[in-house]
Amino acid sequence: MADLKNIALTIEAAQTATDLKSRLGVTEQMDLIRLGFAYAVAHELDLNRDSAFGTRGGSNYDTGGLDQDSLMAETVRIYYPQPEVLAEPYRAVETLMNKGLRLLGEHWQQGIVGSVGDLVPTALVAEHQHS
Amino acid sequence: MLSLLRLTIQDFGPYRGLQEMTFPRDHGVYIVYGPNGRGKTTLHNAFRYALYGQILGRHHTEHARELANSEARKQAGYGSFETTLDFEHDGDQYRLVRRYDETEQPHELMLLERNGMPMSQDDAEKALQAVAPRSVSQFFLFDGELLRQYENLLEPDSEEGVALEQAIERVLGIPIVGNAEADVTEVWHQAEKQVAEQYAAHDATRRMGLSLNEAQDVRQRMQDAHDQLAQRIDTAKERVAELEAMLREQHKAERLLGSLDQLRTQESDLKLREQTAATALNELMPELWKAVLSQSATGRLTAIDAEVQAAEADLRGAAAAARDLTHLHHQPDCPVCHRDLPNDLRKELVISLETAASGSHHEAMQERLAHARHKQATLQRLTRQDARLVTERDRALRSLRLERQGVKEEIASIERQLSEIGEDKVRSLTNERDERQAQILRDKERLEHSSIELRGQEVDIEALKLQLSKQSVRPDHTVELKDQVSQELKGLFGGAIDAYRAKLRRRVEEHASAIFRELTDEPDYVGLRITDRYGLEIIDTDGETVRRSAGYEHLVALSLIAALQDSAAVRGPVVMDYPFGRLDTHNTARVVAALPRMARQVILLSFDGEFDRQAALRALGSNLIAEFELERVTSKHTRILPRRTI
Numbered sequence: 169m170a171d172l173k174n175i176a177l178t179i180e181a182a183q184t185a186t187d188l189k190s191r192l193g194v195t196e197q198m199d200l201i202r203l204g205f206a207y208a209v210a211h212e213l214d215l216n217r218d219s220a221f222g223t224r225g226g227s228n229y230d231t232g233g234l235d236q237d238s239l240m241a242e243t244v245r246i247y248y249p250q251p252e253v254l255a256e257p258y259r260a261v262e263t264l265m266n267k268g269l270r271l272l273g274e275h276w277q278q279g280i281v282g283s284v285g286d287l288v289p290t291a292l293v294a295e296h297q298h299s
Numbered sequence: 300m301l302s303l304l305r306l307t308i309q310d311f312g313p314y315r316g317l318q319e320m321t322f323p324r325d326h327g328v329y330i331v332y333g334p335n336g337r338g339k340t341t342l343h344n345a346f347r348y349a350l351y352g353q354i355l356g357r358h359h360t361e362h363a364r365e366l367a368n369s370e371a372r373k374q375a376g377y378g379s380f381e382t383t384l385d386f387e388h389d390g391d392q393y394r395l396v397r398r399y400d401e402t403e404q405p406h407e408l409m410l411l412e413r414n415g416m417p418m419s420q421d422d423a424e425k426a427l428q429a430v431a432p433r434s435v436s437q438f439f440l441f442d443g444e445l446l447r448q449y450e451n452l453l454e455p456d457s458e459e460g461v462a463l464e465q466a467i468e469r470v471l472g473i474p475i476v477g478n479a480e481a482d483v484t485e486v487w488h489q490a491e492k493q494v495a496e497q498y499a500a501h502d503a504t505r506r507m508g509l510s511l512n513e514a515q516d517v518r519q520r521m522q523d524a525h526d527q528l529a530q531r532i533d534t535a536k537e538r539v540a541e542l543e544a545m546l547r548e549q550h551k552a553e554r555l556l557g558s559l560d561q562l563r564t565q566e567s568d569l570k571l572r573e574q575t576a577a578t579a580l581n582e583l584m585p586e587l588w589k590a591v592l593s594q595s596a597t598g599r600l601t602a603i604d605a606e607v608q609a610a611e612a613d614l615r616g617a618a619a620a621a622r623d624l625t626h627l628h629h630q631p632d633c634p635v636c637h638r639d640l641p642n643d644l645r646k647e648l649v650i651s652l653e654t655a656a657s658g659s660h661h662e663a664m665q666e667r668l669a670h671a672r673h674k675q676a677t678l679q680r681l682t683r684q685d686a687r688l689v690t691e692r693d694r695a696l697r698s699l700r701l702e703r704q705g706v707k708e709e710i711a712s713i714e715r716q717l718s719e720i721g722e723d724k725v726r727s728l729t730n731e732r733d734e735r736q737a738q739i740l741r742d743k744e745r746l747e748h749s750s751i752e753l754r755g756q757e758v759d760i761e762a763l764k765l766q767l768s769k770q771s772v773r774p775d776h777t778v779e780l781k782d783q784v785s786q787e788l789k790g791l792f793g794g795a796i797d798a799y800r801a802k803l804r805r806r807v808e809e810h811a812s813a814i815f816r817e818l819t820d821e822p823d824y825v826g827l828r829i830t831d832r833y834g835l836e837i838i839d840t841d842g843e844t845v846r847r848s849a850g851y852e853h854l855v856a857l858s859l860i861a862a863l864q865d866s867a868a869v870r871g872p873v874v875m876d877y878p879f880g881r882l883d884t885h886n887t888a889r890v891v892a893a894l895p896r897m898a899r900q901v902i903l904l905s906f907d908g909e910f911d912r913q914a915a916l917r918a919l920g921s922n923l924i925a926e927f928e929l930e931r932v933t934s935k936h937t938r939i940l941p942r943r944t945i
Binding site: 194195196199202203205206207210226239242243246247283284285287288289299 | 526577580581584585587589590591592593594595599673674677678680683686689690693694696697
């Protein structure tokens, strides 16, 4: 099966993205979608399209525009090295960006995340960047 | 002496949930730090409510419902709060609980326990009146905003000054002597009455005895009317003092407007800075997703680095195998040690090297290395994103937002205060004050007239008594003696009030001067002189009165408070809100250093930066018992946290 050329937000994830725009101050939709993807990867979410994925029906995005340098596709291949992901990375990206956005929304509600600073763990990174 | 042990508050103003402050020592200084809008004045009110069941705004008494935490009210569907004050007085332990509750209809409860035993409502009221009378609360819970009232003590016509003077006399205990005089007068009048009745019982002195009795009745009626008039004048004076205080708020409104302009400029500046900070953070947004993954990418990169090294080593091994195989095909010796090789061993070596030296193996190794290097490059792109920059810019933005929120809350508070002051209100207040003052003048004239009549009646009574004493009939000796002794005691107490007042005035003057010299660094100001109304004037080395500045007015007021604490009949802790309002940095530092002399327990409500904390720590030394801070959770939720306990 050919990999996706367009990937879509689910209705629930699209709503969460609208809420998060003002809450986190991330104004560009594409930036927010990438953020959802990274949040899912950082939390090691699985690729099952279960209830956490949501209902199809949101906006479509061209994978070329979303991931111009293919870094997202390369990233998902490293973190999820299953054959089907290696073959069709954007299907996995689509799953993760939807599940990640919804998880981020939940964490906002629970007060786990208050601003973008809370999304970025710094200690280990700083150590590596110094070495 | 009242010493605080612990204050517990629940859902009081922004203090959501159950929160407490403990006071482990009965002497020393406790400092609470909180920025504007975080609830310092509300905490001051929590002490006031806990002790007196009263809440004071900057302008007027507030209703309890205004202090119920709004988040808790939303959650429960009704407002409620509770304060519990544990304190010690003369060796007894008290627990005073006050609760406001709107469950069914708004009501307030008060419970007082002494040494663990609940007290009846009457006993509790009496005990509180003795331990912490509400009428002198301003000397224990004082608001720097209100220190200006002490200037009224130097204004001869100020009704507010009269009210304050009466409060000062109450805290010094002068009314105790006055009450004793009133009690003795009562006894004297009873004895006089008995004397008159005994004269009236004898035929020879009946007519004169009855006249004396009637004259005493007339005097009593005159005295009652005189007392009522005096009471009416006092009530009117209190009202005028209230009206003057409210009118002074109009002047304060002008000051508030000045502050409002300043705050709005500050808010506008903060808004611009916030926008700049938001733009700076927004610049990082396209790369934010990489920063989110940078930590986990760093972990994986370590493993991939090792994988690249291993692949490189394997590739080098494949190249070496190819080189050795070629050597074996063309040379007779060993490719490693260059000794001659037996044929069977050569064949064995060739077989073992053929797989490793094959082109397909080399290609596989190259592919593996390329794959590892590709992953390495991908992860390096993720880890290159500077996550610290995101954190720093986000922190800067949040801090600006918090600061702006605080300023906005302050603006809202000032706007609320200003909306309470209207022009019609000013006119109505002025009219009422003028009417009351005219009434006081009329009543004072009547009171003077009544006093003259009363003295005339006394003279008539004394004349009748003198005539009767010349008669042969003698009243009972005990009654006569009681009459004489109580009359002399009345005179004694009357004189004692003035002597006691003069002595306390000297004491207050001496103590206030000593404190004032500590607070000021002007060597020419040698002390303070007390006026008849407890006003304090600064005296210079030439013995002349100094015209004082607003800052010095403040120092004098603080000196008076400290001196009153020293001489008061009722003593307790001092809780100070906004005590440095008009003082410069230097004088503020001096006041902080002198805090342990203001009262045995001093609780200071302040904010970071209001004074040099390190200098204060050095100056206070072991007198500083604990520091607390007010931490914002939300705009409607503040937490009291210990900052440091010594």
